[in-house]
Amino acid sequence: KQEVTQIPAALSVPEGENLVLNCSFTDSAIYNLQWFRQDPGKGLTSLLLIQSSQREQTSGRLNASLDKSSGRSTLYIAASQPGDSATYLCAVNGQAGTALIFGKGTTLSVSS
Amino acid sequence: GAGVSQTPSNKVTEKGKYVELRCDPISGHTALYWYRQSLGQGPEFLIYFQGTGAADDSGLPNDRFFAVRPEGSVSTLKIQRTERGDSAVYLCASSLTLAGGELFFGEGSRLTVL
Numbered sequence: 001k002q003e004v005t006q007i008p009a010a011l012s013v014p015e016g017e018n019l020v021l022n023c024s025f026t027d028s029a030i031y032n033l034q035w036f037r038q039d040p041g042k043g044l045t046s047l048l049l050i051q052s053s054q055r056e057q058t059s060g061r062l063n064a065s066l067d068k069s070s071g072r073s074t075l076y077i078a079a080s081q082p083g084d085s086a087t088y089l090c091a092v093n094g095q096a097g098t099a100l101i102f103g104k105g106t107t108l109s110v111s112s
Numbered sequence: 113g114a115g116v117s118q119t120p121s122n123k124v125t126e127k128g129k130y131v132e133l134r135c136d137p138i139s140g141h142t143a144l145y146w147y148r149q150s151l152g153q154g155p156e157f158l159i160y161f162q163g164t165g166a167a168d169d170s171g172l173p174n175d176r177f178f179a180v181r182p183e184g185s186v187s188t189l190k191i192q193r194t195e196r197g198d199s200a201v202y203l204c205a206s207s208l209t210l211a212g213g214e215l216f217f218g219e220g221s222r223l224t225v226l
Contacts, residue, residue: 100215105154
């Protein structure tokens with residue numbers, strides 16, 4: 001059974017720092033991996049989707065990498081801002097058409 | 113609509129009552145997913161549809177939970193004889209196809225069972 005773990009559970013940084021969020025999964029036979037952002041009391045917003053054949057994806061200050069063989073992904077946030085404060089969730093699915101399995105998330109707080 | 117719409121946004125009910133939660137996916141999206149999220153946890157898969165049929169309902173916790181999507185668009189999650197442990201945020205998501213497409217989530221329906 002696929003399990004997704006995110007470390008750390010919470011992170012506090014001052015504005016301007018670069019930071020890395022970690023995601024690991026137990027079954028490396030994934031179809032794709034997706035990173036989401038969730039603000040308090042809100043739904044999830046998709047940030048980046050990495051297909052299993054890809055190694056990384058970039059969007060603005062965000063860069064997500066995927067190492068399928070080791071069962072790991074990282075989300076790199078450059079030059080963090082207070083508006084980046086949210087919970088970041090990682091999710092994987094095992095094959096096309098199967099449901100995403102989520103980690104518990106990392107709650108990020110960026111202070112000004 | 114522009115995004116996934118869920119109603120009601122909040123529902124408070126008494127133990128033992130019947131509840132329906134509605135999801136209106138992005139127009140043209142054939143795949144629709146229901147998840148449940150408890151405080152401090154990631155979303156937990158319940159069921160997903162491809163068109164009108166449930167492609168995988170293995171996440172439904174028991175037979176008190178049921179979901180339909182009769183015309184391949186709007187979906188309703190139905191919970192019978194609600195229990196306090198059913199209290200959570202119920203999230204709906206849609207994607208263009210089932211083939212590993214990007215998921216778009218609604219704001220969720222917060223269910224509180226007293």
